[in-house]
Amino acid sequence: MSKKYVYFFNEDYNKIENPRNLLGGKGAGLAEMSSQGFPVPYGFTVTTEACTRYYADGEKIADEIVEQIMEKVEMLENASGKKFGDPKNPLLVSVRSGARISMPVMMDTVLNLGINDEIAEGLAKLSGNPRFAYDSYRRFIQMYSDVVIGLNKSHFERILDEEKEKRGVTLDTELTAEDLKELVALFKRQYKEEKGEEFPEDPKAQLLEGVKAVFRSWNTERANYYRKMNGIPHEWGTAVNVQMMAFGNMGENCGTGVAFSRNPSTGENKIYGEFLYNAQGEDVVAGIRTPLSIDKLAERMPEVYEDFCNTAKKLEKYYKNMQDMEFTIQDGKLFMLQTRNGKRTATAALQIACDMYDEGLVTKEQALLMVEPQQLDSLLHPTFDTAALKAATPVGAGLPASPGAGAGKVVFHADDAVALKNAGEKAVLVRLETSPEDIIGMDNSQGILTARGGMTSHAAVVARGMGKCCVAGCQELKVYEEERYFELNGHTVREGDIISLDGSTGNIYLGEIKSVPAAITGNFERIMNWADEVRTLKIRTNADSPKDARQAVEFGAEGIGLCRTEHMFFEADRIKAVREMIVSKTQEQRRAALAKLLPMQRSDFEGIYSAMTVYPVTIRFLDPPLHEFLPTKEEDIVALAAELNVTVEELHATIASLHEFNPMMGHRGCRLSVTYPEIAEMQTRAVIEAAINVTKVHPEWNIVPEIMIPLVGEPKEMKFVKDIVVKVADEIIAESGVNLKYHVGTMIEIPRAALLADEIAKEAEFFSFGTNDLTQMTFGFSRDDAAKFLDAYYSNKIYVSDPFARLDQNGVGKLVEMATKLGRSTRPNLKVGVCGEQGGEPASVEFFHKVGLNYVSCSPYRVPIARLAAAHAAIKNK
Ligand code: ADP
Ligand code: MG
Ligand code: MG
Numbered sequence: 001m002s003k004k005y006v007y008f009f010n011e012d013y014n015k016i017e018n019p020r021n022l023l024g025g026k027g028a029g030l031a032e033m034s035s036q037g038f039p040v041p042y043g044f045t046v047t048t049e050a051c052t053r054y055y056a057d058g059e060k061i062a063d064e065i066v067e068q069i070m071e072k073v074e075m076l077e078n079a080s081g082k083k084f085g086d087p088k089n090p091l092l093v094s095v096r097s098g099a100r101i102s103m104p105v106m107m108d109t110v111l112n113l114g115i116n117d118e119i120a121e122g123l124a125k126l127s128g129n130p131r132f133a134y135d136s137y138r139r140f141i142q143m144y145s146d147v148v149i150g151l152n153k154s155h156f157e158r159i160l161d162e163e164k165e166k167r168g169v170t171l172d173t174e175l176t177a178e179d180l181k182e183l184v185a186l187f188k189r190q191y192k193e194e195k196g197e198e199f200p201e202d203p204k205a206q207l208l209e210g211v212k213a214v215f216r217s218w219n220t221e222r223a224n225y226y227r228k229m230n231g232i233p234h235e236w237g238t239a240v241n242v243q244m245m246a247f248g249n250m251g252e253n254c255g256t257g258v259a260f261s262r263n264p265s266t267g268e269n270k271i272y273g274e275f276l277y278n279a280q281g282e283d284v285v286a287g288i289r290t291p292l293s294i295d296k297l298a299e300r301m302p303e304v305y306e307d308f309c310n311t312a313k314k315l316e317k318y319y320k321n322m323q324d325m326e327f328t329i330q331d332g333k334l335f336m337l338q339t340r341n342g343k344r345t346a347t348a349a350l351q352i353a354c355d356m357y358d359e360g361l362v363t364k365e366q367a368l369l370m371v372e373p374q375q376l377d378s379l380l381h382p383t384f385d386t387a388a389l390k391a392a393t394p395v396g397a398g399l400p401a402s403p404g405a406g407a408g409k410v411v412f413h414a415d416d417a418v419a420l421k422n423a424g425e426k427a428v429l430v431r432l433e434t435s436p437e438d439i440i441g442m443d444n445s446q447g448i449l450t451a452r453g454g455m456t457s458h459a460a461v462v463a464r465g466m467g468k469c470c471v472a473g474c475q476e477l478k479v480y481e482e483e484r485y486f487e488l489n490g491h492t493v494r495e496g497d498i499i500s501l502d503g504s505t506g507n508i509y510l511g512e513i514k515s516v517p518a519a520i521t522g523n524f525e526r527i528m529n530w531a532d533e534v535r536t537l538k539i540r541t542n543a544d545s546p547k548d549a550r551q552a553v554e555f556g557a558e559g560i561g562l563c564r565t566e567h568m569f570f571e572a573d574r575i576k577a578v579r580e581m582i583v584s585k586t587q588e589q590r591r592a593a594l595a596k597l598l599p600m601q602r603s604d605f606e607g608i609y610s611a612m613t614v615y616p617v618t619i620r621f622l623d624p625p626l627h628e629f630l631p632t633k634e635e636d637i638v639a640l641a642a643e644l645n646v647t648v649e650e651l652h653a654t655i656a657s658l659h660e661f662n663p664m665m666g667h668r669g670c671r672l673s674v675t676y677p678e679i680a681e682m683q684t685r686a687v688i689e690a691a692i693n694v695t696k697v698h699p700e701w702n703i704v705p706e707i708m709i710p711l712v713g714e715p716k717e718m719k720f721v722k723d724i725v726v727k728v729a730d731e732i733i734a735e736s737g738v739n740l741k742y743h744v745g746t747m748i749e750i751p752r753a754a755l756l757a758d759e760i761a762k763e764a765e766f767f768s769f770g771t772n773d774l775t776q777m778t779f780g781f782s783r784d785d786a787a788k789f790l791d792a793y794y795s796n797k798i799y800v801s802d803p804f805a806r807l808d809q810n811g812v813g814k815l816v817e818m819a820t821k822l823g824r825s826t827r828p829n830l831k832v833g834v835c836g837e838q839g840g841e842p843a844s845v846e847f848f849h850k851v852g853l854n855y856v857s858c859s860p861y862r863v864p865i866a867r868l869a870a871a872h873a874a875i876k877n878k
Contacts, residue, residue, distance in 0.1 A: 005050040006068040008075050009043050009243075010034040022047050024239030026098030029339050036318060038311060038336050042079045043093070043243030044072040046211060048100065051237030054215045061212060069211065070204070072242070080244050084114050085203040087122030092136065092245045094281075095210035097217060099238040102340065105226045106238060107217035108147045110210050111281050112140040112245060116201040120184070124177070132250045134180035135172075139249075139280060141187040141199060144206065148213040151194050159186050171289060173278055207242070214240040228794040231801040231843075246335035248328040249280040253301070257284055259294050261312040261323040264344040267351025269359075271309055273325075280328075307334050315339050320362050321370055322352050346375040350523035364530050365875045371527055373842040373869040377403050378504055379524060380555070380861050381469065385514040392500070394507035396488045398449065398474030401460035405515040406447015406469035407500035410493055412481045414441020421445075428499055430486055432479045434459040436628050439570050442468060447501040449508065451477040454787040454802075461837060464859055466548075469503035520555065520864065528556060528864060531871035537848065538855035539866045540618075542835055544568060545604075549611035552860035556867050559616040560608065561768060561857020562708075562835035565683060566624050568604045569597075575629065579640050582626045583654045587678060589644075594682040601683065605690035609703055618706040618768065618835075618857075620747065621683050621721075622672055625663035630655055664773075664782060669711020673721045680721055683707075684728040692736045705742045708768060713750040715759040722763055747835075748819050749773035757819035761827040768857070769816050771836035771844075775803050778812050804837065807844035817851040833857055842869035849873035 007016075007023065009031045019028035027045035034040045050065050077083050082091035092114045097106040115123070120137040124130035142160075146153035160172075163183050169175060175183070188199045200206055217223060218238045227234060248256035259273025274291035276284050284291045298305040308327060311334070315323045324342030328335045344352065353367040362370070381404030408426030411417050414437065417427040421444040429445040431438065433452040442448055442462055447469035450459045454473055463470030478487040484495040491510065493499060500509040520528060540561030541552035545568075549560060569578045574597060581593035608617055631637045641651040660666035673680035684707065691705045707725055712718045722744045733740050745766030748754055751774070761767070776783045781790075783804060793799045807813055816834075823830045833855040838844040840862025848856050849870060858866050 002064050003049070004068070005047050005053070005065045006072050007031070007045050007047065008072055009040065009045065011044075020100050021236075022049065022239075024048055024098035024100055024241075025102055025340060026096060026338060027239045027241050030241060030243070030337075033315070033336055033339060036314075038315070039334055040336050041244040041246045042076055043241055044069075044076065045098075046240040046242070048237040048239045051215050051218055051239065052235065054212070055219070055237075059216070061208065061215075066208065069207070069242075073207070076242075076244060082244075084207075085119070087118045089126060090114060090119045090123055092123075093207070094241075094243050094245055095207070095214065096241040096243065097214040097238050098241055099218070099232075100236050101232065103223065103226055103232070103238075105217075105220070105222045107214045108143070109281065110140070110143045110147050110213075112136040113144070113206050113210055114203040115140050116203070119203075127250065129250060130177035131175075131180065132247065134177050134184060135175075135249050136245075136247070136280075138180050138183045138187060141184060141191065144199075144210075145187070145191050145195075148209050149191075149195060151191065155190055155194070156187060159183070159190060173289075211240050211242075214238060224795065224797070228801060231806060233800055234797045243337075246328040246330045246337065247280070248276075248330060249278055250330060252277050253332045254278055254328075254330050255297075256280055256326075256328045257291070257294065257297075258324070258326050259308070259312065260342045261316045261325070262342075262348075262352055262355075264322070264324070264342050264348055267344065267348035267355065269352075269355055271312055275327075301329070301332065304329055304332060304334050311336060317361060320356070320366055322348075346371075346378045349375055350527055354523045354526055365534060368527065368530055368534065368868065368871050369875060371868060373845075373865045373872065376524075376865050376868060377861075380518050380864060381405065381503070382515045382517045383504075384500070384502060385516055388514045389502065392509050392511075392513055394502075394509055395491050396474060396476050396508045397506045398451075398471040398477065398508065399454065399460070400502075400504055400506040401457070401472035402448075402463035402468060402470035403504040404447070404469035405500070405502060405513070406445070407498065407512045407515065408446040409496050409498055410486070411441075411445075411495060412479070412484050412486075414438040414444075416495070417441040417444045428501060430477075430479060431459075431481065433457065434462070436570060436624075437632075439567065440572070442466065447471070447503065449474065449477070449499075449501055451475075451479050457787070458784075463503075464837070464861070466859075469501050471501045471503060471506050471508060474506075474508065524864075528867060531868045532556070535867065535870035535874045537845070537853065537870040537873065538833075539863055539870060540616075540833065540835075540855050540857035541860050541863055542839075542857050543608070543860060546607040546611040548860050549608055552863055553612065553615065555860055555863040557615070557860065557863045559618070559855070559857075560612060561618055561833050561839070561855060563608060563617060563619045564623065565601065565620060566622055566629075568601065569622075569629060574600050576640065576643060578629050579631060580644060581679075582629055582658070583640070583644065583651065585654070587676075590676060591678050594678055598682050598686055601686035602690045602693075605687055606694055609690060609694040609701070610698075613698070614701050616704065616706060618708050618745075618766075619683075619687050620708040620710050621670070622679055623669050623710040625660060625666050625668040626672070627658055627660060627663055630658065664776065664784075670709045670717060670721050671711065673709070673724065674717065677724050680724045681728050684725045685732065688729045688732045688740065688742065691740055691742070692732070692738045695738050695740060703740070705740075706766065707742060707744045708766075709744065709746045709764075710770070711749060711773070712746045712760065712764075713752040713756075715756060715763055718746055718760055718763045745831075747773075748816075749777070751778055751815060754815040754819035754822075757822035758826045761823035761825075761830050764823075764830075765827075766831040767819065767823055767833070769819070769832075769834045769836065769853075771807060771812065771816075771834055771838045772804065774815065774836075775808065775812050778815060779803060779808070806841055807838045807847055809844075809847050813847055813851070816848070816853075820851055820853065831855075840866045840869075842872065845869035846873040846876065850877055 023045045084091045092112045094111045096109045124133035142156045145151040191199045248254045255277040257275025263272045273294040321341040326338040349371045353370045356362045357367040384405040408428045411427045420427040427445045428447045430449045450472045460472045500513040540559040541557035542562040543549040577596040584590035641648045691703045709721045743765040746764040747770040749770035835857040839856040840858030
């Protein structure tokens, strides 16, 4: 027997292994509701596999699929007692798209399909309601022309408006049967004019065209774009639902509406929705007439209202989740047309999860699964006051690179942001793009706006790390940094003018919008505590300062997984010493510069230990390519030359000699310690001495420093650096009289390290996957340049999503899994974690849980997201 491509609602429902995948979300919901005995109009679903087949066959519907569709039409006729294409007793249907997960870019629904002149006349007689018959007909022509054929829908709307004007009416419902009949003729003329052929009268042809149009809508530019944004594979395909019409446009005891079983914005446990009498389909959301609150239904149709409320409660109970429902009332009878888990704000999600648990409707675990980890983001940053935001109009938009609200005076240089902050004012840093030099300025700003760069640009990554609002890559933005103004869509904004950035939407506003701060309290706190009960993965944070560390602990971090020592080097009082060290010609000079840095690093680490108290801290040794620290401004070069007692020319030559063609693959990471062991010596000294000093005051914290060697690719290299660390550390400890323990481990970020992980684990006491570099080197993509060509990879469907944002489980993930196994084969108790942007990305967190990592480490503001994601992972993979 050939493959089954079409299923009657509820047919073989229990035999389908994964209904959503095969029937799409809408189809599965309709089948499910039918099988549960809810009042759903009969119908059938053409599977997502038929869509995939359509593309495999060169955009054609195979004959066998057409046959199967027509078989189900016959079943529909038998079930309904009506006949498709029969004027005496016509069966009209809707054609509805429906992918696995709801995609707002898919084809709109066509209603009343299966109608033509003769059938409209028949329908008028049969119903005794010609107005209804011709209203259905004109709606069909309108929808078919727009949605299936792609004609300009405004032309049809204009004709409708002109017709209403001519009759002196404002509402569709005021048009008479005769008016509507005339409208049908005008619509058909318009169709012929634009399309060059007659409007199709054959119901079967209408149906097959409708199905094909749904398939086509899977592969439009906007659908591809949406999939890329959301990481949805192209292979999934969409299903098509064909369903007998329930008519809400037969008169005043009919209607249509949408409703949520609870309030989607606050979570309040009360039906929330809107409806219209004598209306069809999307009339409610289209804003043609002002819809009524669902409460009003209780007044005129109390029985239907009660019926609906009961149905909503039952559906909620069945799906164990808040439902978003569509319904139609035909002649006082309720029909359910769709149900799905309703979208909701983060606040509502927490409220509903807690309430449903308290009502005994769901378990703690089910309640946790009702809150999307990523959603929490909006609760973790200061946010704009909702009403104030609503009242404002954006003047432009960029990428929503880091959420939060940022409002303040525009500055174009990092120093100016610092100056404003010191003066007790708020700054928004606007730049073409940012570089490491801007970090302090960024930290002192309320928000960052850049013209260039993507979601993983320097500005975006650093801002997310800081929990700072950032709108990046605003194409329309013209920044004149030297002249200190920018232009955006016709507006000129100068230094000192106030703007507001919404990092969650990417919107840019002129003037200040009021904001409110974030805290984990109430429902949020309750859910987080539940998450901690079920997760097994530990959550650490990436933090370089006591302030970030404290914030992370407040958000529930259980340690620092990555403390980047170089971020401390950028502060004004140290960058000079750092530069001095870099351009040193002799070891002696270098040691002198390092000696200046030692006390600063030591006190930084003391600050970090004190902030983290009993929690473990992993400190990574100096990592970036040195050129990042070098001065570029002439005045800085002159100052540094004076400091070093060399000529400006000499210094220029030294700087030039440090140039690298591929700095990311250059002199960085542990390579710095191999060439200049004195750097590792100084850093070891700072780490160990700081730990000893703090331990003397707080022995009860049991501080055990974890020293992490970056960019290792060879066991001997690891041993070389470790030997330096151990020698220095043991000497200091012996002298101090404090019984300090410490660990030395490595980052796994070079594919070679993953391949030799068993050997490396003999030296390394722990692993931490640096997934940013590991991704970069596994793909061979430069993190800073890939955005330029990755778009072509998305549009050609080679990659679905940005591998730097979401772990590439097939490739990079394989290395992670393999290295973990290899490492534990030689060191069974090897502690393994992840640091990198993906440590806070829910899908990646689930993967890390599955391959048995001990912890993930992410930026402070992602800690609550990671906690919940880890709980989800534990629940789903029990
Ligand atoms: P979307 O996914 O955009 O919501 P739908 O297919 O769910 O598209 O529906 C569009 C509108 O048409 C909804 O209001 C829905 O309730 C209505 N509708 C769809 N099929 C039918 C039908 N068979 N009878 C009555 N109304 C329908
Ligand atoms: Mg729609
Ligand atoms: Mg719908």
